Amino acid sequence: MADVNRGDRPLSPHLTIYRPQLTSITSILTRITGNALLLAAVLMVWWFLAAATSAEAFATADGVITSFIGDVVMVLSLWALWYHTLAGVRHLIWDTGAMLDVPSAERLGWAAIGGSVILTVITVIII
Amino acid sequence: MRYLTDRKRAVGLGSAKTGVHHFWAMKLSSVALLVLIPLFVFTFGPMLGEPHEAVVAYFARPFPALVAALTMIVGFKHFSDGVRVMIEDYVQGGARKYTIIVMTCVSYGLMVTGLFAIAKIAL
Numbered sequence: 608m609a610d611v612n613r614g615d616r617p618l619s620p621h622l623t624i625y626r627p628q629l630t631s632i633t634s635i636l637t638r639i640t641g642n643a644l645l646l647a648a649v650l651m652v653w654w655f656l657a658a659a660t661s662a663e664a665f666a667t668a669d670g671v672i673t674s675f676i677g678d679v680v681m682v683l684s685l686w687a688l689w690y691h692t693l694a695g696v697r698h699l700i701w702d703t704g705a706m707l708d709v710p711s712a713e714r715l716g717w718a719a720i721g722g723s724v725i726l727t728v729i730t731v732i733i734i
Numbered sequence: 735m736r737y738l739t740d741r742k743r744a745v746g747l748g749s750a751k752t753g754v755h756h757f758w759a760m761k762l763s764s765v766a767l768l769v770l771i772p773l774f775v776f777t778f779g780p781m782l783g784e785p786h787e788a789v790v791a792y793f794a795r796p797f798p799a800l801v802a803a804l805t806m807i808v809g810f811k812h813f814s815d816g817v818r819v820m821i822e823d824y825v826q827g828g829a830r831k832y833t834i835i836v837m838t839c840v841s842y843g844l845m846v847t848g849l850f851a852i853a854k855i856a857l
Contacts, residue, residue: 641816645840648813651778652844655802655851658789665786673783681782685775692771695764702761734779 647684690723814841
């Protein structure tokens with residue numbers, strides 16, 4: 608079993624050789640939004656800890672989280688949260704074995720994209 | 735004659751060594767978050783930008799405090815499990831193990847910090 612070609616064998620097809628499709632983009636977005644939510648989570652934990660500590664500490668944390676940049680981060684995170692939630696629902700549907708064909712999967716993809724934007728707008732209006 | 739049973743030889747050999755445990759943990763936390771996240775968004779959200787006394791008074795009430803605490807526990811567990819999958823996909827070798835350890839510590843650290851803060855406000 609002499610393997611003369613070790614380290615130089617072809618790997619499975621890499622992402623870059625595929626044309627981007629709705630199913631792949633929505634899948635990648637699920638991962639990005641889920642992990643990027645760490646930033647908002649850190650800000651929120653800081654905000655809670657500051658509120659528990661003192662009025663001065665709270666003023667600092669609240670000042671950062673409600674600043675212009677803070678608002679941008681929180682609104683984008685809100686969209687990420689709704690998108691990741693709807694994408695999660697999509698996975699729960701798939702886990703039952705339903706809607707696994709491409710047209711249904713793409714419809715769910717558009718539902719997650721459109722639904723997350725609508726939910727974000729509604730949330731910003733209510734809050 | 736083999737002294738090991740077939741089951742004994744098979745246990746722990748699956749691709750991730752733990753069978754469907756990780757998958758099931760992910761499903762469990764995602765269904766819980768499906769309930770918790772809307773509740774958290776609409777309790778935490780209105781408090782952003784409110785004065786300190788109002789925030790402390792609000793999270794001293796049982797419902798907002800319980801929703802926030804449960805969201806911290808389930809949310810950071812879900813994050814810890816999820817970020818682990820991303821690390822396993824993109825990081826190789828020793829660095830993979832160190833990154834998983836660090837991110838697990840970060841997840842539980844944030845979870846407990848959040849719980850401490852909510853408990854201090856609520857009690």
